[in-house]
Amino acid sequence: MAGHDDALREFIIARRGPLLRSAFLLCGDVHEAEDLVQSTLVKVVLAGRRLDRIDNIEAYTRRTLMSVFISSRRRLWRREHPHAAPPDTQAAPGGDPELGLAVRAALTRVPARQRAVLVLRYWEDLSVEETAHILGVSPGTVKSQSARGLAALRTALGDALPGAPLAATNAEEARL
Amino acid sequence: MNGTDRFDTDDDFDGSDPQDVLAKQLLKLAAEGFVPPGDTGADDIMARAGAIRRRRRYAMAASSIAAVLAIGFGAGLLPKLNQAAPQGNSQPQSTTAAAPAPHATGSPAPLVEPGGGEVSASTGPTASPADGPDEERTTQPGGAGISKQTKSSGTPTRSSPPATASTPPAAKDPVAFIAALLPSDTGTLRRQTPAKTPTNPLNGRYFVTKDGKTGYLDVAVVDIAVNRDDWHSTVDDERAHNYCESTGTTPPNTDCTTETLSSGAVFKTWTLPGDQQSGGAAGSAAGFAASLTFANGNQVVLYAVNGLTGPDAPGPAMSKPPLTKSALNDLAKSPAWFRK
Structure with a gap:
């Protein structure tokens, strides 16, 4: 023991x-x-x-x-207030604290389930299948929640999002 | 630093989908500067867990004592009550016993064909192009051993139990368990071995092969008797969720329906347009989906899909999903997915 x-x-x-x-x-x-x-x-x-x-x-x-x-x-x-609390992290050398703060604020506007999928897929770098197993949902649900979460994140970020990647993403979307 | 060069330096993301790259970089930015507290907190965590364990043991002991006392008290009291009861009053107890089971969905029809015959995965050594060492395959010969459920012709009583059992075979042989739930002419069933232990023994992808074509069923079950500590949807979550909402990246699902069953469960169905195939990965063809969510947190989500397309597909896709929409809906409503 x-x-x-x-x-x-x-x-x-x-x-x-x-x-x-x-x-x-x-x-x-x-x-x-x-x-x-x-x-x-x-x-x-x-x-x-x-x-x-x-x-x-x-x-x-x-x-x-x-x-x-x-x-x-x-x-x-009721207690989730995206802008209520001051930032309590340190600025990383070479990073972009302003954008980091904007992303954190934007993340809190993404629905919780979608946020969970985004963190597992893109921060923990898990595959769709691994994420599905952890959350107990189907891979299709992970894909749709991931796409919705990312769309919600982009919407919440608005002008704070740099132009190049967004343009690439939009082009990708237009192709589909 | 301008907006562009914030995002174009990491070698890690070379060759990835632009959306994935963007998402990874954004989350990396969001986590930048976060410094975990120095104290590991391990002692606190172990101490809290120890305290909870002790409380649980105490509560369990107390409830055992209470149960023993209640049995003793009841044993002494019952004979007196029986003597006092009016004559011919023996029926009311069975009335309560015949109340609907908690998972009753209004569609308790058996999913195994009463006609027996060759049931789903029971076709034995039928050649299957995707047979491989990484897949489990059913071993039930000719449908033998697959339990049949029959509809009681009269009023449902306790003597016709639902498909749930105290020791369901699901954990021992998920393929046979699911095969027994499918219509007889579904095809040969085999399971793609999950990369990791699934949260529920039934969860995973089950390839269905028939006439040389391969489709699949995806099964995702949250059974609170098994997945007590896992994340589960509420009926409100499920009712509010729109499976046909456009994601902006793939064609949206269609034909979304929502139904609240008499048990309070929320039943949803939708049609899948099929994924966009990218690179060498296999994409999913079109199919049907259904979800059933109960107030207690139990949920089953099923997909019946024509198959996979692209170079990595296990075989040619079926022309239509392995189950009809109606059969998939019946399957989702089966009480067999959950333990009592």
């Missing part, structure tokens, strides 16, 4: 940072991201014995994070 707890502790230490980044992209707030990850990891520890039978603890953890996040949006939908 102690060995199992040690393994879980190591997993928490190794995965907490990446999970926090994903959670931050989901909710847009550092403190709420900490809460989401804390709740997620508590569930993972509680499922410890069952996890012996789960091949992929990583997938289980991602799935739990998404579940905790979606549940929190259902409960706290």
